[in-house]
Amino acid sequence: xxxxxxxxxxxxxxxxxxxxxxxxxxxxxxxxxxxxxxxxxxxxxxxxxxxxxxxxxxxxxxxxxxxxxxxxxxxxxxxxxxxxxxxxxxxxxxxxxxxxxxxxxxxxxxxxxxxxxxxxxxxxxxxxxxxxxx
Amino acid sequence: xxxxxxxxxxxxxxxxxxxxxxxxxxxxxxxxxxxxxxxxxxxxxxxxxxxxxxxxxxxxxxxxxxxxxxxxxxxxxxxxxxxxxxxxxxxxxxxxxxxxxxxxxxxxxxxxxxxxxxxxxxxxxxxxxxxxxxxxxxxxxxxxxxxxxxxxxxxxxxxxxxxxxxxxxxxxxxxxxxxxxxxxxxxxxxxxxxxxxxxxxxxxxxxxxxxxxxxxxxxxxxxxxxxxxxxxxxxxxxxxxxxxxxxxxxxxxxxxxxxxxxxxxxxxxxxxxxxxxxxxxxxxxxxxxxxxxxxxxxxxxxxxxxxxxxxxxxxxxxxxxxxxxxxxxxxxxxxxxxxxxxxxxxxxxxxxxxxxxxxxxxxxxxxxxxxxxxxxxxx
Numbered sequence: 475x476x477x478x479x480x481x482x483x484x485x486x487x488x489x490x491x492x493x494x495x496x497x498x499x500x501x502x503x504x505x506x507x508x509x510x511x512x513x514x515x516x517x518x519x520x521x522x523x524x525x526x527x528x529x530x531x532x533x534x535x536x537x538x539x540x541x542x543x544x545x546x547x548x549x550x551x552x553x554x555x556x557x558x559x560x561x562x563x564x565x566x567x568x569x570x571x572x573x574x575x576x577x578x579x580x581x582x583x584x585x586x587x588x589x590x591x592x593x594x595x596x597x598x599x600x601x602x603x604x605x606x607x608x
Numbered sequence: 609x610x611x612x613x614x615x616x617x618x619x620x621x622x623x624x625x626x627x628x629x630x631x632x633x634x635x636x637x638x639x640x641x642x643x644x645x646x647x648x649x650x651x652x653x654x655x656x657x658x659x660x661x662x663x664x665x666x667x668x669x670x671x672x673x674x675x676x677x678x679x680x681x682x683x684x685x686x687x688x689x690x691x692x693x694x695x696x697x698x699x700x701x702x703x704x705x706x707x708x709x710x711x712x713x714x715x716x717x718x719x720x721x722x723x724x725x726x727x728x729x730x731x732x733x734x735x736x737x738x739x740x741x742x743x744x745x746x747x748x749x750x751x752x753x754x755x756x757x758x759x760x761x762x763x764x765x766x767x768x769x770x771x772x773x774x775x776x777x778x779x780x781x782x783x784x785x786x787x788x789x790x791x792x793x794x795x796x797x798x799x800x801x802x803x804x805x806x807x808x809x810x811x812x813x814x815x816x817x818x819x820x821x822x823x824x825x826x827x828x829x830x831x832x833x834x835x836x837x838x839x840x841x842x843x844x845x846x847x848x849x850x851x852x853x854x855x856x857x858x859x860x861x862x863x864x865x866x867x868x869x870x871x872x873x874x875x876x877x878x879x880x881x882x883x884x885x886x887x888x889x890x891x892x893x894x895x896x897x898x899x900x901x902x903x904x905x906x907x908x909x910x911x912x913x914x915x916x917x918x919x920x921x922x923x924x925x926x927x928x929x930x931x932x933x934x935x936x937x938x939x940x941x942x943x944x945x946x947x948x949x950x951x952x953x954x955x956x957x958x959x960x961x962x963x964x965x966x967x968x969x970x971x972x973x974x975x976x977x978x979x980x981x982x983x984x985x986x987x
Contacts, residue, residue, distance in 0.1 A: 489943055492779035492805055499792045512943060536938045562771060592778040595785075 482606055483507045483524070487517040487544060488532035488560070493591075497530065500595045506602075514540040521551060528605060530598075531585070533561035545584040556605035559585035560593055615639075615742055617652045618670035620661035620687065621704065622680050627654040630674060633731040639742045646746050650738070658682035662690055670699060672741050674725070677705030677712060688719040698748075700741045704729075768934045772816055772949065776809040808946070816948040822881055823933075823950055826957050833875040840870040840879075840904055840911055847883035848902065851891055859897045862887070866904035872911050873984045878958050885951040886915040886978050892945050893976070894919040909983055910964065916977040922970040930968060931956040955980060 484506050486497050491512065498508045509526060511517035513535055529548055533541035545557050587601045619630045631652045639648040653668060655661035658679045665673065673691075677684040684703060691701070700722035705712055713724045722744070725737050783802040785791075792798045825831045841864070848862050855862050872879075890900040898918035905912045920941040922930065929935050934949040936942070952966070955978075959966045962982035970976035 489938070490775065490779065491944070492782065492809065495802070495805070496779075496782040496786060499786055499798075503791045503793075513940060515940070536940075536943075562774070592774075592781065 480606060481505045481507065482527035482602075483509065484602070485509050485511065485517065485520065485524075485526040485529040487511045487514075487529065487535075487541075489513060489535040490532070493532070497593075497598070500598075501602075504599055514544050517544055518547060521548065525552060526555065528556045528558070528602060530558045530560060533559055542583060549584045556587075556608070557585045558587045558589060558598070558601055558605070559583070560589045560591055562591035613647075614649050614651055615672060615745065616668060616670040617650050617672045617674060617738065618655060618661065618664055618668070619652060619674040620655040620658065620679065620684070621674075621676040622656055622678075623676075624656070626676070626704075627656065630654075630734065633734050634738060637735060637738075639739050641739075641743050641746055644743065644746050644750065648742050648746065650742075658684065658687040661687055665691060665699070671745055672738060673699060673701045674738075675701050675703055675721070677703055677716070685716065685719060688716065688721060691720065698745075700745060702737055702741060765933055769820070772934065773813065776813040779809045780806045812946040812948070815946075816950070819948045819950040819954060822954050823957070826878075826954065826961065833878070835873055835875055837871050838874050838876060838879060840872040840906075840913075841866040842869065843876070843879055844883055844902060844904060844913070847880060847887055850884070851887050855891055855900070858891065858894070860891055860894050860900060861898075862890075862900040862902065864902050864904070870904055870906050870911060872906075872982070874962065874982065878961070882955050882958050882980055882982075883913070885955050886913065886980065889951060889978070890915050890917040890919070890976075892947065893917060893942070898975075910981050911984075912979055912981045914977055914979040916975060918975040921972040921974050921976050922968065923972055927968050927970055931966065952978075 484501055486494055486501075486508060487510070488494050488497075489512055494510045494512065498510060501508050509520060509524065511520050514537075517529075517531075529544075531541045531544050531548075533539070535541065537543075541559055541561065545559060548555055548557055586605055589597060589601065617630075617634055619627055621627055621630075631654060634650045635652045637650050639650065640646075641648065653664060653670065655664050659681050661673070661675065661679075664670070675684045675687055679687070682690075684705070688701060688703075691699070701720065702723045702725055703713070703716040703721045704725045704727055705716075706727040716724060722741060723737055725734065729737075783806045787799055787802055792802070844866070845864055848864060851862065887900070887902075894900065894917045900918075901914075901916045903912075903914040903916070905914075922937065926937045930937070931952050933953045935953070936947055936949040956966050959980050959982060962984075964980060964982040966978060966980045968976055968978050
């Protein structure tokens, strides 16, 4: 076992309620506090009153680019909040992109890490630990 | 118009007079093809040996090659043999020869020539032969384009389908892992919820597969349709009865409005699919305590099935794309409603099979009315 991570408040945004429930169980099991939102609008409302330590955002919700929009809005409000963007898009369409700032060609992608769905929990916690330390 | 607005003709002959004559007749000649809705202009290039003809074929990719049988260097038949074996139907060769024997024609055709022009020929004979080749080329191009579009549509369909099948799998797998590792603490209720959700996602997945099979049966035309007179009122009532439990659970009243039995010639299974999809949606997208009114009407050769709900309704832009494959309207109101995204696409395909259609009239937050019109299937 590795060292227990510093407990953090993590916002998870996805329109798939099962994904939300599963990430919540796993992250709470790892000692974090979790808040969830099922849409861009819900996430925005939540962010108006809370300042989570990190956000996990699904790319395709009501609109295919809701995740990009939300990342952008989080950056405006909380420039230091790490963001992990999760998506099933790359595996299915071959549309590939990477998280900024690595992807200079797409500066509009405002995320610190990008994970493909289905997300491996070990990988997710590793990214969370890395981003919270950084 | 098509990319084939202009067809390039290459004439290979060792007689300068023949080259000039063909050029004069064909240059600027407009081929009208009313059958395929095309008008084609011709441009003419010439070659005086077989070698130079082959060179020009490689360099300029003509659509039609008018090829003399008897050339000074390599013969017309040699040229035929050495033509690049490109894509079927992209270039057609018309052999021209003074030795207008059947044998020559057969030899040339065996080696890939499309048609045959016996020297001497009149300008009209030349034009007719070229027109025939042009029509063939245009049709082949259209067929290729259609096939490519079909492949593209198929590819998109399968991509979306894969996504729709992977999503429930990922959800169920995630729950199983948590259950397996007992990582949700000691409360059995938490695990119960995960099992319930897994079952719900499995139900959705099974519905998708069943819809997919319906769709495949309709589109392939492989299933033998059993057309027979059906009492539409009785069939509709039976379908409504099938949804009674679901409706009761949500306190939704379903009423059938039809004055008398309606005889209608149809395939029972197809009719059931239409009714079940409409009723299922009318309940799913309704509010608790709402109503569903099913109204059947008939004129001389059509029946109309109208299913009106008191549900969430649709915005006009949503209504416009509703009947396409895998379209699900995603918003706050629909987020917790499961669906394959194929139901209404199936309804429309079936309605069109009966020379009918489906339309929707809807007001957001008031309700939607889906109306399917069907013509009697010729029995």
